[in-house]
Amino acid sequence: MIKLHDTGVFLANGAPDSAASLSPEEGRQKTMAWSILQAHNTSGNPEHLQIRFDAMVSHDITYVGIIQQARASGMKEFPIPYALTNCHNSLCAVGGTINEDDHVFGLSAAKKYGGIYVPANQSVIHSYAREQMAGCGKMILGSDSHTRYGALGTMAVGEGGPELAKQLLKNTWDIPYPKVVLVYLTGTPKRGVGPHDVAIALVKATFASGFVNNCVLEFAGPGIAALPMDFRNGIDVMTTETTCLSSIWETDSETERFLKTHQRLEDFRELHPDEGAYYDKYIEIDLSRIEPMIALPFHPSNAWTIREFLENATDILAAVDADAKQRFPKATPHLFGKVHDGGVWADQGVIAGCAGGLFDNIDEAATILRGGSCGNGYFSLDVYPTSVPVSLELTKIGATAALLESGALIKPSFCGPCFGAGDVPANNGLSLRHTTRNFPNREGSKPAEGQFAGVCLMDARSIAATALHGGKITAATDINYEPVHHEYHFDKGVYDRRLYNGFGKPAPDTELILGPNITDWPKMEPLAENLLVELAAVLRDDVTTTDELIPSGETSSYRSNPLRLAEFTLSRREPAYVGRAKAAAMLEAERLAGKAPEALTAILNRVGDGPELLNTTQFGSCVFANKPGDGSAREQAASCQKVLGGFANICYNFATKRYRSNCINWGILPFTLDEGAPFPYEAGDFVFVPDIRGAVDAGVEDIPAKVIRKDGNVDDILLHIQGLTEDEKEILLDGCLMNYYARRA
Known part of the structure; x- marks a missing residue:
């Protein structure tokens, strides 16, 4: 049904082949992913991508925070088409008027900055993007993890809100060039088998091992021709659950028909890997053998x-x-x-x-x-x-x-x-x-x-x-x-009669309509010389999802009020977390006010001169999880921790690139441990990281730290922060992305 091959492969004569006349380095440049990524890369270095997207999409759990961040950082208008859909918080039974208040804010922002506004119940975010925005060879960024339009020849990426704010400020999405995995389709699905059957089988085959984690999936093969466009889209959107980075498919007459039907034939062109394209791994799917x-x-x-x-x-x-x-x-x-x-x-x-x-x-x-x-x-x-x-x-x-x-x-x-x-x-x-x-x-x-x-x-x-x-x-x-x-x-005509399309027509004099629940972000401090964090939550599950970090559902109604939303952090997984984090934040507030909290001084005395360290040591909370961040792209999974005074995550690895990016953009240090290294510590223990500001500034990746247990014993521990870009270093040093932009302004 599905076979995984953890070896490199070329595509020769339309089929996987272990041998080819090209080198892997040459073959990588023959993939569809290479051509699209490099066409959007502004760095001049094909191995270190700085991407500018063609368009963006957000829904009503995320767009208020994104626009608030961008306007606080100096945005005057939307530089690319940006669609604000209202498909998540469409119900107004929870929280009184606050859901509709956000919708009104969204329309006023679309008018002021030149955006596209899709009213509630008109379309879900990804349907609108497929119908009106995706095109062959394009790239789209969305503040939703299921931003996937690969079946339409569009490389799409789901990220946290700060990454969209960067694009609104004409900055870039920065990543190392990713591995590209061939997904080779053959056969024809039997009657009664649908796209979800194929997608679930693919997720089952790849998720647990991380086989395609942060990779691009490139779909090719004769099996594509037998699939209608809705079938392709249905498989493609679920690639998010494999934890891949993005996806891209070969395009053909079926793709052309879809775009023609949606009156956008000019957005069609055929996409195929060139002869000799090289892939880091490959997956074979025989569609005829897929079962419900x-x-x-x-x-x-x-x-x-x-x-x-x-x-x-x-x-x-x-x-x-x-x-x-x-x-x-x-x-x-x-x-x-x-x-x-x-x-x-x-x-x-x-x-x-x-x-x-x-x-x-x-x-x-x-x-x-x-x-x-x-x-x-x-x-x-x-x-x-x-x-x-x-x-x-x-x-x-x-x-x-x-x-x-x-x-x-x-x-x-x-x-x-x-x-x-x-x-x-x-x-x-x-x-x-x-x-x-x-x-x-x-x-x-x-x-x-x-x-x-x-x-x-x-x-x-x-x-x-x-x-x-x-x-x-x-x-x-x-x-x-x-x-x-x-x-x-x-x-x-359904859209023409109801949607607001103001791209390229900003009206700067338009007043933003701010309901009483829409509040600005609280002040966030830059990173201090040293860091002391209390473990406010220790999660031993194999994977911790963003839904556990910040629950979805009715709690999302408060997404435009950072302080109120933060009260729900980890509420359905570790209810004691909020109280612990707030207690730590109160001590830090006293320290910043010039007081000398005895509790902090006593802890710091375990690792040096407590009163002296107190002046240079930031104090807050920290979450430990084995593998955090699977699931939604929404930034609140990280921002709520920061609002509560969180300064670090410690883990063995991050489930997704997007959650790690969210942490960095909110000034949360993304510490990792060596795989298999023991972490026998519990909530209430403390981690002291000396000279953390200097380490981040210098790009030091191996960072010695000390764990101060509740019983007073002190253990040495080795933390890592790997692969920070220069911008990411500055964001962490400044305390968050908004501080970074404010300082540059």
């Missing part, structure tokens, strides 16, 4: 074929329950109770967002359900078309009617079911979702408070097959139906 898949809580990589799952459901769900009990002691999970009456029974189906709500997915789901029924039991099916144009076309062809007649509900374009802000199931509910993630809380439950629910990811086709059986989990390949292909027709 199901990803169990709590990660898209915890995946099985539906057949395997149904054969072993009691044991598999019991293992999920055991995992949940360990993570959430207050919860009483009982998912293995879903096994009864000759099957496994789900409580809910959801088809939504940038992965599930695509035209072909919903059209085929409607075909499966046409004339049938979702039943009148506990199971429900909710369908969210990804944009109003998609919803309109589904209505015209009768798919919407077929779904409504079956008992499904059609809902507006909204990303909520993907991050826990919509369709929250009942306690101990099992939800099947064609969305991107099934991390804890992504279904909206609060297991730390005793609530619990689980999400399984499945393709829309198998969700529809399950709905047809009243919630009994069923693979779409196990039912008889004949897919009917409908040509998609895009009505651009």
Whole structure:
């Protein structure tokens, strides 16, 4: 089905080949990734990229903070097309007016700075970007981790907000040239297999080992030709869950048809690797052997074929329950109770967002359900078309009617079911979702408070097959139906009549409309000579997601108020963290005010002259996690720590480049440990890093430090900060990206 090859390979005569007449160095320049990256590279050095993007996209969890950062740093107008979509905090039931206040701010910013404003429920962020912004050979930056438009020939990257603020200030996205991995597709998917099945199988094969971590995936091979564009987009958007950096696909007549349909034929050109292209690794996917898949809580990589799952459901769900009990002691999970009456029974189906709500997915789901029924039991099916144009076309062809007649509900374009802000199931509910993630809380439950629910990811086709059986989990390949292909027709007039497109037409005299919840960032101090941090949270999980660092769902309503949002930091994973971090920040405030907190002096006495060190030692909090930062790109996972006085993360490695960048941009030192080095310390222990400012300034990567245990013992420890760029050094020294820009101004 999927084979991983951890060796370099050339592409010769359209197929992987271990031998070629070119050297690997020459072959790297033959890839699609090379040509696109270098076309956007301003550094003059092909190995050290400084990228300027063609366009940017943000949604309403992120754009307020980005614009606030950029305008505080001197931005006068948007220098490139920048779309502000309103697809995450579209519900206004939480926090009173604050969600809509942010939407009003977004429209006023689009008018003032010359942006594109997509009102709530018109389109999800990635649908709009595909329909109106992506093009062959372009690069797009988005403040959402699923910014992936590779199937349209666009290299797209999801990053934290500060990286978008840099682009608004005409600066660059800086990275070393990444490894490029060939994904070679052959075969044709069988009836009933959809894009999520391929994507989940790919994530299962690659995630745990980090096989493609921070690499570019380059899709090629004869299997592409058999895939409709929605199928390609559905696979591509899920590459984020492999932890790759970006993606790019060969383009062809199908790509051309998509762009022509969306009235942007000028954005098409064929893209193919040149003969002899070299890749650092490669993956083979035989599409004909892919089976319907199901990803169990709590990660898209915890995946099985539906057949395997149904054969072993009691044991598999019991293992999920055991995992949940360990993570959430207050919860009483009982998912293995879903096994009864000759099957496994789900409580809910959801088809939504940038992965599930695509035209072909919903059209085929409607075909499966046409004339049938979702039943009148506990199971429900909710369908969210990804944009109003998609919803309109589904209505015209009768798919919407077929779904409504079956008992499904059609809902507006909204990303909520993907991050826990919509369709929250009942306690101990099992939800099947064609969305991107099934991390804890992504279904909206609060297991730390005793609530619990689980999400399984499945393709829309198998969700529809399950709905047809009243919630009994069923693979779409196990039912008889004949897919009917409908040509998609895009009505651009829907957008022309409702969206605001002001790119290139800024109106500087426009007043920003600031609701009472939209506040400025608190003052942040530059890095001091020495650093003392208290371990405010020690997380031993294999991977810590950004959803655990700052929960999604209703907490995101406060994203425009840094102080209020910070109160939720780690609240569903380590509830004591906020109190510890705030207590440390209070001591630092006393120190900055010229007082001499006895508690700090006593700690510093363990490593030197306490009173003397107190004058030159910054004090704050720190998070230790084995591998933090998998998941969302939103910067709040780092900024909330900084707002609470956080100055460092310590880990063995960072799950994603984007989370590490978020830490750096908010002045949080990204310390790593040697793999396998012991870290037996607990919350309440302290880490003292002498001459940290000098080390960062000089680019020292191996940094001796001391751990001061609660019992008074002191241990030596070796920390690392590897591969900082010159700009990243200055950002850390200045205390955060905003300070860096303010100093330069």
